[in-house]
Amino acid sequence: MIEYLQILGEEVYKIIFFIVPILVSVAMIVWLDRRVWGLVQKRRGPNVVGPFGLFQTLADALKYIFKEIIIPASANRIVFILAPIVTMTLALVAWAVIPMSESLVLADINVGVLYLFAVSSLGVYGIIMGGWASNSKYPFLGAIRSAAQMVSYEVSIGIIIINVLLCVGSLNLNDIVIAQKELWYVIPLFPMFVIFFISALAETNRPPFDLPEAEAELVAGYQTEYSGMMYAMFWLGEYANILLMCAMGSILFLGGWLPILDIYPLNIIPAPIWMITKILFLFLLFALIKAIVPRYRYDQLMRLGWKIFLPFSLIYLVLTASFLFYFDKLPKVNI
Amino acid sequence: MIIHSIFFYFFSVIAIFSSLMVITSRSTINSVFFLILDFISVGCLFIMVGAEFLGMILLIVYVGAVAVLFLFVVMMLNVAEQKQSWFIGKKSTHIPTGLIVSVLILLELLVVVGGWKYKENVMSSSSLIISETSNTHQLGLVMYTDYILYFQLAGIVLLLAMIGAILLTFRERVGVKKQSYINQISRNPSTAVELVETKSNQGVKIDD
Numbered sequence: 001m002i003e004y005l006q007i008l009g010e011e012v013y014k015i016i017f018f019i020v021p022i023l024v025s026v027a028m029i030v031w032l033d034r035r036v037w038g039l040v041q042k043r044r045g046p047n048v049v050g051p052f053g054l055f056q057t058l059a060d061a062l063k064y065i066f067k068e069i070i071i072p073a074s075a076n077r078i079v080f081i082l083a084p085i086v087t088m089t090l091a092l093v094a095w096a097v098i099p100m101s102e103s104l105v106l107a108d109i110n111v112g113v114l115y116l117f118a119v120s121s122l123g124v125y126g127i128i129m130g131g132w133a134s135n136s137k138y139p140f141l142g143a144i145r146s147a148a149q150m151v152s153y154e155v156s157i158g159i160i161i162i163n164v165l166l167c168v169g170s171l172n173l174n175d176i177v178i179a180q181k182e183l184w185y186v187i188p189l190f191p192m193f194v195i196f197f198i199s200a201l202a203e204t205n206r207p208p209f210d211l212p213e214a215e216a217e218l219v220a221g222y223q224t225e226y227s228g229m230m231y232a233m234f235w236l237g238e239y240a241n242i243l244l245m246c247a248m249g250s251i252l253f254l255g256g257w258l259p260i261l262d263i264y265p266l267n268i269i270p271a272p273i274w275m276i277t278k279i280l281f282l283f284l285l286f287a288l289i290k291a292i293v294p295r296y297r298y299d300q301l302m303r304l305g306w307k308i309f310l311p312f313s314l315i316y317l318v319l320t321a322s323f324l325f326y327f328d329k330l331p332k333v334n335i
Numbered sequence: 336m337i338i339h340s341i342f343f344y345f346f347s348v349i350a351i352f353s354s355l356m357v358i359t360s361r362s363t364i365n366s367v368f369f370l371i372l373d374f375i376s377v378g379c380l381f382i383m384v385g386a387e388f389l390g391m392i393l394l395i396v397y398v399g400a401v402a403v404l405f406l407f408v409v410m411m412l413n414v415a416e417q418k419q420s421w422f423i424g425k426k427s428t429h430i431p432t433g434l435i436v437s438v439l440i441l442l443e444l445l446v447v448v449g450g451w452k453y454k455e456n457v458m459s460s461s462s463l464i465i466s467e468t469s470n471t472h473q474l475g476l477v478m479y480t481d482y483i484l485y486f487q488l489a490g491i492v493l494l495l496a497m498i499g500a501i502l503l504t505f506r507e508r509v510g511v512k513k514q515s516y517i518n519q520i521s522r523n524p525s526t527a528v529e530l531v532e533t534k535s536n537q538g539v540k541i542d543d
Binding site: 004076081109111114117121124125128132140144147151154158171272299 | 392
């Protein structure tokens, strides 16, 4: 029992050392997002609080903490309070399996990819719960839209993951990274990478697919009735999810913590720095897309997900499998 | 091992409690939320046994997709009133059907659990943990070789069910404007722009 408590204490220590940097980087990423958005539109973006406006998000968070939390009279109180907690928790829980280097990972489990996929598919509950519990029409419409959107795009993300798994032969995230030592999967599976990126945009409700919170139609979607810290939790959860999608993309396609080339000056740079660079690169793409692309219409969104991405990724799956089978490159399982 | 059993009882108590709440709670939405809790705790039990693949698939398929659709239906339709009428209303026509189904399920469970008791080495959960390959590999090796026919048949049954559901609910709506991307892209100035002579004090009638 005492041994167990010791292990538990160690784990808690590790978890805190993993979670705190993620929360800080979420704050920084929000700043980066707004900054890039501003620069694209020839504005300055947040530049007042701290050097280059770096502390803008912290100031915002402080403001949210001191704001009053208003719970609508007709809302379902328990579900209403639970919704932002669910969103935030699920966004952070998924980071347990993300390997920052071969050893720097909280839980190196066998089914890492499935775990990531499961947790990201649970993310829809926070939104549905928030939208329904608010008991108001805009949040409800936003929640319904968002749920339909996330469920639709999960399907193609699942098939894209199967594409990668076929080449790796393991569900462990570290194995997936190590299998890309010769060649990053972004090269042979480039179309899948593009589709994954676009589906990740839809999965995290980012522009051009931010229909659940389209301000011209739905005020702020499922967040309309939320205020103060509860709104901030939705917001943090959303950005943690975006970072998670970037991490997932870099593990599946960009070689995770591997250096670009395995040659002298590049491979002495520690693995976590490579991982962070790749996540930041993908996030920069997210931010640019937000700034330069107009919003989709809802039927176009559904058409893109079901009629284009799904068939295309299925065909590509068959092609990948046939290629691997024909050239006898299927990963071997040692039994 | 004590820790293991503490966790086992923790998750199983949650599972049993939430499954009771699914059938007893008055609000339909709460029922669905408890159903989700039930799925999650059963998934945790699967993972504890060492069947991590099954646990994760349970989470992805049931919690991530099926329960979302449940929530959808419950939120969109007014199921809450129906449930109220089941409890309070006089004509509860669903009870005989429900009874038949539950008796059947009880019999099936008796057969399965009884068979397990009768011949203990039919399937021991410990064999999953001891073997060296992960149970994902094991499942794959068995499913796509020995049981390929059943696997494919199950897939075809699901496909047929899907097509059937679509056919049953499909209705062609008239008077709806549909966007045709091919027509849009293949338009050029000569087909898109039309010059209309208008007389003064008279509008133009455009038929589409």
